[in-house]
Amino acid sequence: MIGSEGLGNVFVGPSCPYGMIKPGPDNDLNANSGFTTDMSKPIYGFSQVHVSGTGGGAKYGNVSIMPISGDFETIKQESLRENEKVALGYYGALLKKWNIQTEITTSDRAAFYKFVFNSNTKNAIKVDLGRYLDESIIPDGREAQQFVGSQVEVISDTEVRGHTKIRGGWNNGGTYTVYFSAVFDQPFTSFSTWKGEKFFPNEKNQVDNGKKTGAMLFFESLANKTVNMKIGISFISSLKARENIDNEIPHWDFNKELAETQQKWDNLLQRVEVEKEASTEKKTMFYTGLYHTMLMPVDRTGENPLWENDSPYYDDFYAIWDTYRSSSPLITLLDPKREIDIVNAMLQIYKRDGYLPEARSGNSNGRTQGGSNAEVVIADAFVKGLEGINYKLALEAMMKDAMFPPGGNEEKEGRGGLVDYNRLGYVSTDYVRSGNRTLEYSYNDYCLAIVAKGTKRKGEYWRFIKQADNWQNLWRDIEDNGSRGFIMPKDSNRKWVDSIQCAATNGKISYVPYTPLAQDWPNCVCWWCGVFYEASSWEYSLSVPHDVAMLIKKTGGNEAFKKRLNTLFDKQFYNVANEPSFLSPNLYHWIGRPDLSNDRIHQIIDKNYNSSRNGIPGNDDSGAMSSWLAFHMMGLYPNAGQSYYLINSPYFKQTVIHQENGKDFTIKAKNLSDKNKYIKSVTLNGKAFENAFIEHSDIVAGGVLEFEMAATPSKTWGTKQVPPSKSDQIIEE
Template sequence: MNKYFNIAIVTALSVAITSFKGNAMSDLSQYVDPFIGVDGGGNVFPGPCVPFGMVKVGPDCGGKDWNAGWDRDGNIHGFSNVHVSGTGGGCKYGNVLFAPITGNLDMQDYSSPRNNEHVALGLYEVDLKRYGTSARLTALQRSAMHEYTFPASDDSKIIIDLGSFLSSHERQYLVGSEVRIISDKEIEGYTRVRGGWNIGEPYTVYFYAVFDTPSDDCGTWKSHRVEPGKREQYDTSEPTGAYFSYRTSDKQKVTVKVGISYLSTGKARMNLSEMNSWNFDEVRAACVSRWNEILNKIEVKGSDEQKKIFYTALYHSYLQPVDKTGENSKWISDEPYYDDYYCIWDTFRATHPLFTLLTPSKQVDMLRSLLDIYRYEGYAPDARSGDDNGRVQGGSNVDILFTDAYVKGLKGIDYELALEAMIKNAEVSPGDDERKEGRGGISDYNEKGFVSTKFERAGTRTMEYANCDYAIATLARGLKEKEIAQKYMERSRNWQNLWNPDVESLGFKGFVWPRYSDGSWWSENDYSVFQGGTWPDFVYETFSWELSFYVPHDVNALIEKCGGKEQFTRRLDTYFSHEKWDQRWYMGLFQISNEPGFLTPTLYNYVGRPDKTAEVVRKTLKERYNTTKEGIPGNDDSGSMSSWYVFHALGFYPNTGQDLYLISSPTFEEAVIHLENGRDLSIKAKKASDKNIYVQSVKLNGEPLDACSFKHTDIANGGTLEFVMGSKPSKWGTVGVENQL
């Protein structure tokens, strides 16, 4: 197997890679390792795809709950063409599976142990020990290329299993499938599946595949009944599949091109036209070229290890959502269409702000897509997969994305319609299925000013609804809707209605606490500030000690509730240092592995202690991110963990929904962000190193910056950020951050 770039791909890359400015781009693909974060709960997708690619072709292994298909230990079942990346919970997709085998077809188990597994950007390759076969995979936007190598055999086969999909505790179920062999080199069909993580309605994946080598024989099956020579199996709600047989010489290759669609087999055939070459290296080079367009948005000066972590994180940030424009299975529209928002609860905090900074036109397309979903289905979702909304984890955080775009000056969005969608979220109950869309428990929230424990996730919902209400108020104010702005600004303070000033822990008083419908507090015998939770609980993927910091829109009021700046600083110190739990997963009480704590390290800025922000951020970057298969601290969550890294490595972090970046500690001496409008943002951090983590001074566009924050609008047209770093804390930034409320 070819483990390295060969002459053909280097030549192809040299032709394919051209920059957005017309100059040759750097080949930054060498710094991307798709295996970083596949293990240890990271669940990232290791196979080839392009940015926001609809096709993600990769291995499906034998274990359960491996959301991206890959498993450290399991045998390889085959190579399916549709996956997600970095997600937790139940699986989704794993559809239209191909596998190269030899000998008799064992329908009960045709999986194989693996050997010589290797990945690089745009490439996955592996040997299947059971059969002596090997596979190489690459992909474009809506198509995949499978290159299979066989031993000498009179009975080599490529099988296409339409009854296969990823399995988990939140199951997918086969609804039906169909297959038709068109010729000795062509096949088409579909698989229809329901369920999975979002408990979604059935989705259908259509395919059309063409082989470079005519088969010697073929056949199909239905529900494990193999029928040699039969070319069609119609949909009777049973699993179907097909095989092509070959008499192969040693190391003979058979290449398959697969087009995927969510509309029809005819559309799948059309989608395959994007892959106009049978040369594997050329197709891979085209994939790599697409990625280099994204990776070259940021140039950094650092060590190879730094670059490997950084550019892999940037790569992971652009795997989802999926651009399915023209592939909407529910309605016909000229608007952009994106799917697999999995979930905005994760990605609104860092991933979408990264899109806004680097590729604002893509962010605009996504927001237009979300508005089109609202137009036709009645709710702009917080989560969506398989063309179906669900599941909502906390607030209606799509609200914050609309406001974030507005305050950062993004054009081409119908903000009046966005405000309408946001108010719908805030006022209209989604009905019986409160996990699908909208805001669950709003009858309580709108009447009492908090969500009581009559409803699940009452704490998370109340705190996040308050932030979402602030987003509504901000957009309404910008659109001159004064009464709406005033109403929701008042509601944005509802987080205070769950603040119990009498609860004490570790020497601090006042925490978010559950309340009954009658307004009375739960007893401390019934609840603990350290009690975590998921779907049916008071909090979601957090605990009260952590959630009590989540007031991103009203931090100054939170500081007052905590007893002032000094006491708030002490509380943060305790949060980041108290070793209550296993420190392999926590830093103190801080769990970077879940999103509710994403903003918390930068809260030190609000009390004029950016030195402490720097300490926590640098420690997290150093100890929780690396170049191994476990190099991401928990589920990557559609690039959330990775985009958190990208921002902090550059030295700042967004408070989404506000025109605000909070300064942390830049890790690179030099970085340049090539903005989409053709301007550059130059970031220089003099003396930056593992030792020199503290900001001594900052200049923004040549002017001294005293606050430890700046605005997106300050850099949207390029400019310079100049840091001087040192090994000891300085007096810089003691003025803190101007609150937005």
């Protein structure tokens, strides 16, 4: 339940790892996961598709199931709940209004519901295809889901099939269709389907004519009060949804299914073994972090309605802007075959849809926030040696992002503002989000260059490694809060923009100065229309993951940079609740002060993360926040797209990564205690290890990384060789 309250927005309900079906309670139409822990909000149904941790407009919430007793006059039915119980692969609650106990477990594509009816009145199960999250009365409301059509078909007295078609949602995607089949362990005694608001007793079919439909299935006499239901979903057909049930849950044993799902998780989660003596709090935080990271993207291999299913297919990249930083690297570390499949799925999406995904959901590329960050995911896979990926095709896909403007829609896929970027070397204020787009494209270009170099494409390498410096075109030598140099907006005539128009009260248009702390959105302009997306220049100006050395130089050297970082954190210009500054607490490493990174990271975690329902400080964003935490608890943090991890003090005395290749990598922290929080010295396989960063290949090889912990920082460790930067490296010819 970590992250189920506050901003976390995590999905509550059972799911398999990367599971396609995510059945869970809905009691808030506008909640991203459909759910709020608020016990005063009645549950109106249990729907089968959800996402986890997202923000903005909601998505999914399809095929809503509701057990009810007594009153069947109206389609809408809701009840408060009590005795709620949430466990791995399990959700259970009592619907108070009718005294119905509901339990849910799941397999990958089919869910198992157990309903115990305790009322002596008539009982029924409602299958509602007209409900979904974030329904809007405004046609084509931005980010809202729009109803397209639905169908229900009573196949027999133990099976109902159908589908629901919805479009829109947060990523403004095209229409997606969720097919389902629901089977029961005993016959319903009668039924009534509906279309619109009208019930049709005993009418088996309601054809899709663009109307809301559903079925009310009546169980008039129950032998043991219990009805078991299995529901399969599919994106291909309702018959395939039925096949998914038969393939995955060919029995009626709830506990057996629950155990199998838990076993799937155990197999994955046990790949990291922390010391048994660690506190439950820490272990809960850590393993929940892993769990959240492995909820999305979802594995829909075989379920792609758009093209052939002869290769892996994943959906709900939501969004790569969030997940490229730590989620993908965590999957690569713990579940590399999975990451290979995910990257291959991304390449198929490029091949068929024309662009790599950024915020893909409901089988639609549909939204970008800043960069074309699939480049980072691909480079990360490449530099970490993931095999079985066609990197030539990957380079082609990345170059499509970098060279072809996405056309009329500058926020759907590819790179919005690319015409500016390629002509001027930056995105001008003619486009929204010009600041973070320029920064992100620079890094995306770096990642592209790395893959170009590795695949022996020198021409492309030189072009894009040069473009990787484009962030410098928006670097303005101004001072703010004692620090010099910020990424600032520039217009298409290459003039700095000093003030921006801001609609004001009383009908007067006013201009506000644009400063590094300015936040033009959402007050002056729309949420996604500012110079920077969801953060200020203070945060974004530090976001140059490929060339921190140059950033330090431009800031005025190590001391000035240290001061700048201190200001960022001390004056709370840093936003713990979002991704743009994920790497920032680690930047002290580049001035040879890993101890200061350490201080900041532990402060951030200890203050903002815990095992409570409110234990994630921002939208978990498909596990982005959770994976950031999990990495840091192990003492490692990736710089995604590059081959190394930064080393920080771990939260565990021992962490063993049981790698997929069979080789264990052990991280030990000798003498770790609340007091002994600094790394004094390090050995790798018994040999002294001077750097505060370690290569992925060192981990893959297996071995032991041992920290000697102390109460005071080391004066030498991590000071001689700082982590790599583009401008420090000799560019090979």
